[in-house]
Amino acid sequence: MPDRPGAPSKPASQRGRTLRVNAAQFVAAVNKVGEVPHGPPEVAFCGRSNVGKSSLINAMCNQNALARTSKTPGRTQSVVLFDATLSSGQVLRLVDLPGFGHAEVSKTMLAAFAEMIQYYLLASQQLKLVVILQDCRRDRDDDAIGFAGWLRDNHVAYTVVATKSDAVPATRRGAVCQRLQTEFRLKQPPLAVSARDRSGIDDLVVRVRNAAFPKP
Numbered sequence: 001m002p003d004r005p006g007a008p009s010k011p012a013s014q015r016g017r018t019l020r021v022n023a024a025q026f027v028a029a030v031n032k033v034g035e036v037p038h039g040p041p042e043v044a045f046c047g048r049s050n051v052g053k054s055s056l057i058n059a060m061c062n063q064n065a066l067a068r069t070s071k072t073p074g075r076t077q078s079v080v081l082f083d084a085t086l087s088s089g090q091v092l093r094l095v096d097l098p099g100f101g102h103a104e105v106s107k108t109m110l111a112a113f114a115e116m117i118q119y120y121l122l123a124s125q126q127l128k129l130v131v132i133l134q135d136c137r138r139d140r141d142d143d144a145i146g147f148a149g150w151l152r153d154n155h156v157a158y159t160v161v162a163t164k165s166d167a168v169p170a171t172r173r174g175a176v177c178q179r180l181q182t183e184f185r186l187k188q189p190p191l192a193v194s195a196r197d198r199s200g201i202d203d204l205v206v207r208v209r210n211a212a213f214p215k216p
C-alpha cells in the first residue's frame with residue numbers, strides 16, 4: 001500500500017485555515033511492545049538513526065524538547081509515545097521508534113530493536129500509518145527500501161518523507177524527491193520536510209491526520 005492516495009495535492013498553506021497541533025504530551029517510553037498502552041490512532045515514525053525522527057515530531061508539535069534529539073545517533077532507544085491534540089479536536093498518538101542502522105549499538109541490541117519494532121508494527125491495533133524518513137542528503141538506503149517492502153507485504157500503510165530539506169539547495173530538492181519516488185515505488189513524490197525551517201510540516205500534519213481519521 002504505497003503512498004496514501006488521499007494525500008492533499010495543494011500545500012496546506014494554500015488551503016485556508018491550517019490544521020495544527022495545539023498541545024502535545026509525553027505518554028510513555030516502553031521497551032516491551034506489550035507495554036504500549038491502548039489509546040488514540042497511532043502514526044509511527046521510523047528510519048535510520050539521526051535521520052531526524054524526534055526533531056520532526058517536535059516540529060509537528062510546535063515544541064523544542066518534547067522528543068529528545070541528539071547529534072549522537074541512537075538517542076531514541078525505546079518506543080516513545082506522544083499524544084498530540086489537533087486544532088480540529090482530534091487526538092493522535094505519535095510513535096517515535098528507535099532508529100535502525102547505527103554503529104554505536106551492538107548487533108544483538110540492533111536485532112532486538114528490529115524485532116521489537118516489527119512486532120509493534122504488526123501487533124498494534126491502532127497503527128494507521130508509518131512515516132519512513134529519508135535524509136535528503138543521503139544516497140539510496142537499501143535498509144529503508146527493504147523495510148518499505150516488508151510493510152507492503154504485511155499490508156501496513158506507509159508514506160515516505162524526505163527530511164532536512166533545508167540542507168539541500170532548493171534547485172536539487174525536486175531531483176531528490178523524484179529519485180526517492182522511484183526507489184520506493186511511490187505513486188507520488190515524497191513530501192520534503194524540514195524541522196529547521198518548518199517547510200512541509202503543516203502538510204505532514206494534514207497527511208497524518210487524514211490517515212488516522214479517514215473520511216467514511
Ligand SMILES: Nc1nc2c(ncn2[C@@H]2O[C@H](COP(=O)(O)OP(=O)(O)OP(=O)(O)O)[C@@H](O)[C@H]2O)c(=O)[nH]1
Nearest residue numbers: 050051052053054055069070074075076099195196
Ligand atoms: N539541517 C537540519 N538538521 C536537522 C533537521 N532535523 C534534525 N536535524 C539534526 O539531525 C540530528 C538528529 O536529529 P534527531 O531528531 O535526534 O534524529 P533521530 O532520527 O531522532 O535520531 P535517533 O533517535 O538517534 O534515531 C540532530 O543534530 C538534529 O539537529 C532538519 O530539518 N534540518
Ligand SMILES: [Mg+2]
Nearest residue numbers: 053054075076
Ligand atoms: Mg530520536
